[in-house]
């Protein structure tokens with residue numbers, strides 16, 4: 001593959017396609033341009049990468065420290081990689097990532113970034129959507145921003161969405177959750193508005209899977225405002241969408257986006273390899 005870098009925005013505010021780069025071997029100066037594009041666009045699509053598991057780990061390491069994700073079993077051969085899989089015969093079930101969320105926001109140090117490599121795709125469907133949480137914050141009224149700026153919210157790994165074995169979720173058996181570890185259910189406080197350490201911009205940081213309530217408020221008291229924020233955060237004009245193609249690699253920023261895997265491809269197998277880049281304690285306003 002030639003190193004002839006081209007960066008093309010997908011929407012005015014979120015996502016860019018990056019071509020003309022071999023991420024395995026690109027020189028550091030070119031990687032710096034990609035890192036700047038990542039800060040500018042939050043989601044990068046890299047068509048035609050087709051990375052083996054070892055190559056995916058190597059490329060992930062070029063963006064930061066690879067995180068061994070807790071509570072989900074990695075591949076036997078590569079524990080740092082999660083095989084995001086739904087088999088063709090798994091029908092009418094929840095899938096991994098099938099509700100709007102930010103990856104593992106219930107960790108004290110949620111991952112900065114996630115990489116996802118297409119391995120086997122359904123003939124049609126199984127798209128992924130992201131929503132820009134800078135825009136979600138910026139488009140709120142000054143009064144609402146002032147209200148939210150000092151707040152913290154409680155996140156826990158016990159989902160009330162469809163990410164895992166919650167009370168009513170029949171989840172793909174192809175993803176091995178190991179969350180019978182009570183530490184996943186502990187309450188972790190994060191700022192509702194976080195400052196991105198690279199861009200300095202403010203982003204909303206709540207999501208319907210892991211955010212339970214505002215700190216020092218009951219769930220019932222928190223619900224009306226959280227419901228509003230969850231609806232607001234995913235407005236279509238904040239989104240970009242990927243229709244996966246063979247060989248596509250995607251990287252997204254969990255500090256400035258939420259995402260959703262669309263579960264519309266029953267009867268077909270979908271397999272992607274997923275790595276994460278270690279993060280830090282989110283900093284509030």
Ligand code: SIN
Pocket residue numbers: 084096097098114116127128259260261262272274
């Ligand atoms: C995820 O949420 O990490 C999975 C996204 C996808 O399968 O498209």
